[in-house]
Amino acid sequence: MEKEIGTFELLGSDPSCSARRGRLHTAHGTVETPVFMPVGTQATVKAMSPREMEEMDCEILLGNTYHLNDRPGPDLVERMGGLHSFMGWDRAILTDSGGYQVFSLGKLNKITNEGVSFRSHSDGRQHFIGPQESMEIQRKLGSDIAMVFDECPPYPCSEDYACKAVKRTLDWAAICREAPRSKGQLVFGIVQGSVFPALREECAAGLVGMDFDGYAIGGVSVGEPDELILRGVDDSVCHLPEKKPRYLMGVGEMAQMVESIARGVDMFDCVMPTRQARNGTVSTRRGRYPVKAAIYKEDTRPLEEGCTCYACRHFSRAYVRHLLNVGEIFGLRLVTMHNLHCYLELLKDIRMAIEAGTFATFRAEFHAQYRLVLEEHVEKVKENNG
Amino acid sequence: MEKEIGTFELLGSDPSCSARRGRLHTAHGTVETPVFMPVGTQATVKAMSPREMEEMDCEILLGNTYHLNDRPGPDLVERMGGLHSFMGWDRAILTDSGGYQVFSLGKLNKITNEGVSFRSHSDGRQHFIGPQESMEIQRKLGSDIAMVFDECPPYPCSEDYACKAVKRTLDWAAICREAPRSKGQLVFGIVQGSVFPALREECAAGLVGMDFDGYAIGGVSVGEPDELILRGVDDSVCHLPEKKPRYLMGVGEMAQMVESIARGVDMFDCVMPTRQARNGTVSTRRGRYPVKAAIYKEDTRPLEEGCTCYACRHFSRAYVRHLLNVGEIFGLRLVTMHNLHCYLELLKDIRMAIEAGTFATFRAEFHAQYRLVLEEHVEKVKENNG
Numbered sequence: 134m135e136k137e138i139g140t141f142e143l144l145g146s147d148p149s150c151s152a153r154r155g156r157l158h159t160a161h162g163t164v165e166t167p168v169f170m171p172v173g174t175q176a177t178v179k180a181m182s183p184r185e186m187e188e189m190d191c192e193i194l195l196g197n198t199y200h201l202n203d204r205p206g207p208d209l210v211e212r213m214g215g216l217h218s219f220m221g222w223d224r225a226i227l228t229d230s231g232g233y234q235v236f237s238l239g240k241l242n243k244i245t246n247e248g249v250s251f252r253s254h255s256d257g258r259q260h261f262i263g264p265q266e267s268m269e270i271q272r273k274l275g276s277d278i279a280m281v282f283d284e285c286p287p288y289p290c291s292e293d294y295a296c297k298a299v300k301r302t303l304d305w306a307a308i309c310r311e312a313p314r315s316k317g318q319l320v321f322g323i324v325q326g327s328v329f330p331a332l333r334e335e336c337a338a339g340l341v342g343m344d345f346d347g348y349a350i351g352g353v354s355v356g357e358p359d360e361l362i363l364r365g366v367d368d369s370v371c372h373l374p375e376k377k378p379r380y381l382m383g384v385g386e387m388a389q390m391v392e393s394i395a396r397g398v399d400m401f402d403c404v405m406p407t408r409q410a411r412n413g414t415v416s417t418r419r420g421r422y423p424v425k426a427a428i429y430k431e432d433t434r435p436l437e438e439g440c441t442c443y444a445c446r447h448f449s450r451a452y453v454r455h456l457l458n459v460g461e462i463f464g465l466r467l468v469t470m471h472n473l474h475c476y477l478e479l480l481k482d483i484r485m486a487i488e489a490g491t492f493a494t495f496r497a498e499f500h501a502q503y504r505l506v507l508e509e510h511v512e513k514v515k516e517n518n519g
Numbered sequence: 520m521e522k523e524i525g526t527f528e529l530l531g532s533d534p535s536c537s538a539r540r541g542r543l544h545t546a547h548g549t550v551e552t553p554v555f556m557p558v559g560t561q562a563t564v565k566a567m568s569p570r571e572m573e574e575m576d577c578e579i580l581l582g583n584t585y586h587l588n589d590r591p592g593p594d595l596v597e598r599m600g601g602l603h604s605f606m607g608w609d610r611a612i613l614t615d616s617g618g619y620q621v622f623s624l625g626k627l628n629k630i631t632n633e634g635v636s637f638r639s640h641s642d643g644r645q646h647f648i649g650p651q652e653s654m655e656i657q658r659k660l661g662s663d664i665a666m667v668f669d670e671c672p673p674y675p676c677s678e679d680y681a682c683k684a685v686k687r688t689l690d691w692a693a694i695c696r697e698a699p700r701s702k703g704q705l706v707f708g709i710v711q712g713s714v715f716p717a718l719r720e721e722c723a724a725g726l727v728g729m730d731f732d733g734y735a736i737g738g739v740s741v742g743e744p745d746e747l748i749l750r751g752v753d754d755s756v757c758h759l760p761e762k763k764p765r766y767l768m769g770v771g772e773m774a775q776m777v778e779s780i781a782r783g784v785d786m787f788d789c790v791m792p793t794r795q796a797r798n799g800t801v802s803t804r805r806g807r808y809p810v811k812a813a814i815y816k817e818d819t820r821p822l823e824e825g826c827t828c829y830a831c832r833h834f835s836r837a838y839v840r841h842l843l844n845v846g847e848i849f850g851l852r853l854v855t856m857h858n859l860h861c862y863l864e865l866l867k868d869i870r871m872a873i874e875a876g877t878f879a880t881f882r883a884e885f886h887a888q889y890r891l892v893l894e895e896h897v898e899k900v901k902e903n904n905g
Contacts (some may be wrong), residue, residue, distance in 0.1 A: 136854060153652060175841075175842075175845045176838070177842060177847050177848055177849040177850075178844075179847065179848060179849075180521060180848040180849065181849065182829075182849060182852065183833070184829070200845075204841065204844060204845050205816075205841040205844075207839075209816070209817060209837070209841075212836070213817070213819065213835065213837055219835075219837070219838055219841075220838065221833040221838070247736065255845075260811075311630050430591075430595070431595060431598060431599070433599065443568075443570070447569070447607040448607050449597070449599065449605075451591075451599055452562070452599070452605055452606065452607070455561075455562065455590065455591040455595075455605075456561075456562075456563060458588050458590060458591075459561045459586075461561055461563050461565065462566040462848055462851065463563040463565075463566065463567065464563075464854070465848065466568065466848070466852075504732075
């Protein structure tokens with residue numbers, strides 16, 4: 134039987150930790166969780182086609198409200214039939230609220246209780262976005278999951294400022310909760326509170342009282358030391374309801390995802406795999422490496438041995454390195470495709486492990502072989518320099 | 520029965536003109552002619568994947584000897600198993616000789632009867648390419664068709680200089696004719712002679728005496744007025760043997776291809792569809808138009824109505840315009856894909872028309888609707904400005 138839109142089925146959980154296997158029903162299909170959502174900032178996942186995203190079994194993308202509001206504008210997207218139709222993607226889309234980008238990208242003029250005035254980073258035009266405006270933009274985009282407009286303080290920030298940001302986030306969440314939505318659109322609240330556990334608790338409790346379709350953990354991965362990221366997760370997850378999806382915003386480092394899943398997180402997004410790809414950095418299950426390095430000049434191996442993506446099935450590191458060195462678009466395509474495949478396969482394997490009750494083993498084996506930078510790369514570079 | 524490599528079958532010809540339908544057998548498959556060869560300068564057709572090229576039934580690509588010699592270098596390509604293996608393309612490849620680029624891109628130091636000394640455009644390294652070197656590079660690349668190293672004078676040039684270039688081209692062709700080849704590699708001669716019919720005849724006769732696998736018409740589309748391009752074709756084709764393929768180098772304007780085919784040309788290459796795509800210029804059967812223009816802002820039509828390419832089946836002009844305006848790679852991919860599809864379909868339709876004996880009608884109808892710039896575009900822009 135078709136489940137109601139917004140239903141989050143808990144299919145199972147791991148005996149060793151808080152990891153859980155779920156399924157979120159959206160207006161554009163189901164999303165198997167834990168899930169990594171590739172970022173399609175400007176109505177496209179950079180360098181990729183929708184067909185390629187479908188072929189790697191991607192079920193949900195993220196679109197950025199700030200960027201789409203800037204260009205081409207929500208009214209145009211609405212007249213074109215909404216974001217799905219505009220970008221040729223008929224699976225699920227989550228849009229962020231624009232809050233994070235307003236604070237980090239726009240030239241801020243003024244923050245009030247009503248919202249934020251800023252100048253566009255692209256052409257200097259004056260904009261105003263508050264909770265009403267953000268929800269109205271997301272309604273016009275027609276995303277499957279809209280995020281509340283929040284205030285995301287940088288790191289470090291004082292407890293006093295973090296407290297004010299929580300209060301504003303809660304006030305704005307209440308407005309967003311009642312704002313008009315597009316058909317079948319879900320809305321997630323966002324837990325702020327910086328590194329202060331009491332504020333995280335207060336924010337989570339306030340949001341849960343408003344009963345959202347899901348809850349995000351925001352304000353992490355904003356420049357703080359790595360160990361504080363998982364602490365932010367711990368301080369938030371424990372106050373969130375079991376039966377709703379939990380989304381850790383902006384976290385995409387593989388080891389951090391694995392650990393966050395162990396703590397009960399269901400959803401992730403990050404520009405890391407796509408942004409690093411354009412810089413020539415290849416993601417693998419054992420860590421990343423820069424394929425432009427001289428040691429790969431005649432390397433006939435695929436980007437990652439054993440990988441089944443199109444890039445790895447047909448092309449060598451030597452070829453990809455050549456393409457990147459001469460500035461060919463196809464080089465960016467191949468690394469982007471591989472990196473996204475690597476991320477989506479990691480999450481697929483994690484889902485299978487949770488289903489099979491073997492996540493504890495998976496987690497241990499993952500960490501045993503994973504380094505931030507691929508060990509083999511570090512050693513070869515040392516050898517060559519020695 | 521499998522035909523011998525190098526066999527050029529003449530399958531039919533048009534009663535109204537010199538257009539012919541042929542099939543060239545190469546070491547990497549057959550090539551149906553007349554054919555347009557997309558340009559893959561640096562071991563990739565810019566922005567495209569080999570899979571996408573196969574899906575649009577492309578049977579032969581062009582690689583640039585000058586660029587591949589520069590980076591990644593012929594020795595590396597040879598060690599990687601040759602150009603086909605390196606770039607993941609198992610259909611036919613034609614390589615030019617590098618002559619044209621040595622003269623147009625390199626910083627020339629010295630031209631002698633042995634060849635050309637120049638500095639690389641990419642890193643200033645000193646190189647020398649003559650007929651021996653060019654054939655050796657092409658042997659290492661392992662292309663299916665190698666071109667002789669020629670001297671291509673610019674336009675305008677004096678009859679005296681054009682005459683010297685023809686003599687040098689013939690001397691060099693004789694060396695190239697006897698140079699070692701890769702397995703199954705064919706070699707084409709190149710007719711030079713600028714705008715001087717007697718020189719074209721002399722050059723063609725000299726080459727035909729050496730018996731090449733095919734003959735190219737070079738030194739056209741080098742800056743001369745349009746009407747001189749077809750005159751160069753006329754002045755060359757009549758001196759070339761019926762039973763060998765004829766390749767008009769660097770010509771890719773649609774109307775010029777149609778007219779050259781009517782004069783008996785079988786093969787074309789040009790960067791136009793791919794280069795213009797990256798500039799936002801869309802090719803159609805009725806002429807080109809810049810999709811970034813404001814009039815396409817909310818245009819829900821595909822890039823070309825009736826087109827069956829992936830870009831046209833799934834995306835609107837409004838979406839492509841947005842992607843190009845915000846600098847997204849996928850925009851370049853979509854226009855490139857469409858333009859190449861448009862070219863390959865034009866040639867496919869021409870082949871069918873010649874087979875059916877209806878090329879005269881096809882040619883008349885093509886010219887009746889074709890303008891260099893799409894008529895509808897010109898009119899709409901006028902309207903908007905009036």
